[in-house]
Amino acid sequence: MNENLVYVLAKVQFGRITESRFKERADAVQEALRKEYPIVNTNNTFTTFQFDIVNSGDKQVQQSTEKIINICSPNRDWGIRISHSFLMLHTKSYAGFENFSERMSNILNIVEKEFELYHSSFVGFRFINKFPHDESHDFNKVFRKKEFVQPDLDLEGVLKAGSNLSAHYVSESNNVMINSGVSIGGPKIPAEFADLPNDLGLKVGEVHDGVWAHLDIDSFYGEPDKLNDFSVEDISNKYSALRKLANEAYAQIVYAKPAE
Incomplete structure (x- = not known):
């Protein structure tokens, strides 16, 4: 898939981290990844929408915004987004599965250690x-x-x-x-x-x-x-x-x- 491959995205969902835990350990995660991913993107929030049906039958939309970690490699070939419930690793320069697997495993080990992850779901x-x-x-x-x-x-x-x-x-x-x-x-x-x-x-x-x-x-x-x-x-x-x-x-x- 290399010659015509323009973009690759990998996503792992895990048991939701509490807001206090995320705030407490986000800097440690970013520091552990800083050597390979030193660029900090300004877009560091994630917006979610929740739709509720009230007694009258009308829909209520609740919007919430939370901080994420959004960092990139020096040449912006690889990027990482980490939220309270998922991790995304994406690239425009996929160089084979071995390279990808090494990157992903390293990130997962850091995130698991710092955020104390216990469960995963979607991969x-x-x-x-x-x-x-x-x-x-x-x-x-x-x-x-x-x-x-x-x-x-x-x-x-x-x-x-x-x-x-x-x-x-x-x-x-x-x-x-x-x-x-x-x-x-x-x-x-x-x-x-x-x-x-x-x-x-x-x-x-x-x-x-x-x-x-x-x-x-x-x-x-x-x-x-x-x-x-x-x-x-x-x-x-x-x-x-x-x-x-x-x-x-x-x-x-x-x-x-x-x-x-």
């Missing part, structure tokens, strides 16, 4: 791939399975103008969700990532000129209403399994070699 791995158009083959030399790009229709005088396709594959605990298709002057990074890519110097809303195919593979572990004992080794093993699933999906959809 996710997401890969955003982009492929430039070549008029000589119209993605036929890129995609093995043509159903993941815009299907051909024999419509007189009508040209293909883009597509957006979704597919979901599920086992007892692991999921693979795939979004693919073709865009003309579409966004480099999906809008749903909000301001997250800004941490790495990627502009939200920036478009790719011309025609591009995209392949967004979201591989994640999650069992509803279940918390697991927090274990860095267990989370690392889950990432290894999720990476394997994502690579298998990638290899079956396109001709390019998956990431190491």
